Amino acid sequence: MPRANTNFERLLQGLTEAGFDRRHLNAAFPSWWTADAAREPGAVVELKIALSRRLGIELESLLDDEIHPRIVTPTGIRYKLREGTTASALRPATGSLSAIAAAVSTASSHLPGAFVRGDPASVRQKILSQGARWLSLKGLLNWCWNNGVPVIPAPDLPGKRKMDAAVIFPDDRPIVFLTKNQSFSAWQLFILAHELGHLGCGHVKPAQSLVDDDLNKDSSDPDERDAEELAADRWAKNLLAVTKLALHRLMLCQHPNELARVAQEEAKTHRTDAGHLILRAAFQTQSWQLANAALNVLEPEPRGLDLARQAARLNLDLGQVADDSREFLEEIIGA
Numbered sequence: 001m002p003r004a005n006t007n008f009e010r011l012l013q014g015l016t017e018a019g020f021d022r023r024h025l026n027a028a029f030p031s032w033w034t035a036d037a038a039r040e041p042g043a044v045v046e047l048k049i050a051l052s053r054r055l056g057i058e059l060e061s062l063l064d065d066e067i068h069p070r071i072v073t074p075t076g077i078r079y080k081l082r083e084g085t086t087a088s089a090l091r092p093a094t095g096s097l098s099a100i101a102a103a104v105s106t107a108s109s110h111l112p113g114a115f116v117r118g119d120p121a122s123v124r125q126k127i128l129s130q131g132a133r134w135l136s137l138k139g140l141l142n143w144c145w146n147n148g149v150p151v152i153p154a155p156d157l158p159g160k161r162k163m164d165a166a167v168i169f170p171d172d173r174p175i176v177f178l179t180k181n182q183s184f185s186a187w188q189l190f191i192l193a194h195e196l197g198h199l200g201c202g203h204v205k206p207a208q209s210l211v212d213d214d215l216n217k218d219s220s221d222p223d224e225r226d227a228e229e230l231a232a233d234r235w236a237k238n239l240l241a242v243t244k245l246a247l248h249r250l251m252l253c254q255h256p257n258e259l260a261r262v263a264q265e266e267a268k269t270h271r272t273d274a275g276h277l278i279l280r281a282a283f284q285t286q287s288w289q290l291a292n293a294a295l296n297v298l299e300p301e302p303r304g305l306d307l308a309r310q311a312a313r314l315n316l317d318l319g320q321v322a323d324d325s326r327e328f329l330e331e332i333i334g335a
Contacts, residue, residue: 008038011048014067019092020055024158027331028054030324053103054328055158056095071095074168074209080229082214085161092159094166094211097177100332101170103325104150107316114148114173117202120239134271135240137189137304141311144192149174149199150315151192153308154332155181164216165191167198168209174199178308180215184295186275188304190236191215197235203228241270242280250281256293263294274298309333 015025030050037043045063052059061070071091079087115123123143124135132139144151154177155162164180176195178188194215204210246266253259259278267274275298282291295302312333318326329335 008044008047010067011044011062014062014069015051015055015057018057018069018071019160020069020158024096024156025051027156028328031327050324053325054096054099055092056097056099072098074098074101074170076169076208077211078204078208079211080213080226085213089161090159090163090211090213093157093162093179096157097154097166097168097179098170100152100154100177100329101168101175103321103329104152104175104316105170105173106325107318107321107329108148108150108173108175109320110317111145111148111150111173111315115144115196116174116199116205118200120197120200120235123196123200124239124241128271134267134273136273137185137192138307138311140189140192140196141308144176144196145311145315149176149196150312151176151178151308152312152332153178153188153305155179155305161213163211163213165195166209166211167195167204169204169206172206174204174206178305183302183304183306184275185299185302185304185307186273186279186295188308189240189273189276190279193236193239194232196239197232198228200235201228201231203232237280240276241272242277243270246270246277247281247284250277251285253290253294256290256297259290259294260297263298 012025016022028051029047033047048062049059051057052062056072058070058072061068073091073094077094079090081087127135127139127143141151152175157179162179166177166179168175168177176192178191180187180191182188195212198204198210249262249266250259253262263274263277266277275295278291278294282288313335316329316333318329318335321329
């Protein structure tokens, strides 16, 4: 067994070299950690144990004298990478998600059996049959939790590069992570529907995980996206009832207020989300300034990530999680 290294500065240096910046390290420190504790060898060892759990790092690599942190990533993981990005650049963020997923899995053991594959029409029908006027982010979040799929917002991750979303199977239950730092509900609805598309199409299964690095493209660019991404987009479009006719009306709009109004009209007709229609039109036209202004008309105080946090607080059983991990989860979901 390697000798425990109690040098706090060497620990910080090793973690920094592994891609964990100081701000995220400070956030990962447990509440009991103080400057005085850095002078106590036993406390530093306890800190290493806590950071191993919270950051997804192999504990033995932190206890070793040399401290070369080995990041633990989920088994069977695949990356959907944008051009110019490597999987290694996403390892710190992925390790953190893996650690969070383990804690979430424990706090989700009371949930029903998980949705792991299915068609979008049945999901849509189920949500709308329960009284929803349209398919909204809140409605989809509720469906996910009620069908055994935890959805965790985690936009603040370590490392120089972050992904937009991920589906991780720490066991036989998939956990969807919303990691894009974007508060508009329409964006988070699109991302969540897309990740459910990967599940619904069978692209990711138990003992596998999938990281989506860049979801800023639409299936209108088929040459730039692989078959699974196109299929997940089609699944999401069917779930949200996006039609070419509805988008055509939106693409003729020239003013944010007009775009928001037309989107609401089409959304009412198709029982879908007005903001999502605006996003789909923007993917076609690339008129992002207009689209963002219209989204701001619909949602002056964006709350997509807050809705996800609220749903997590309502559905996780934090009493099942060990103290260190519970404190960490509470920070993530704002409990």
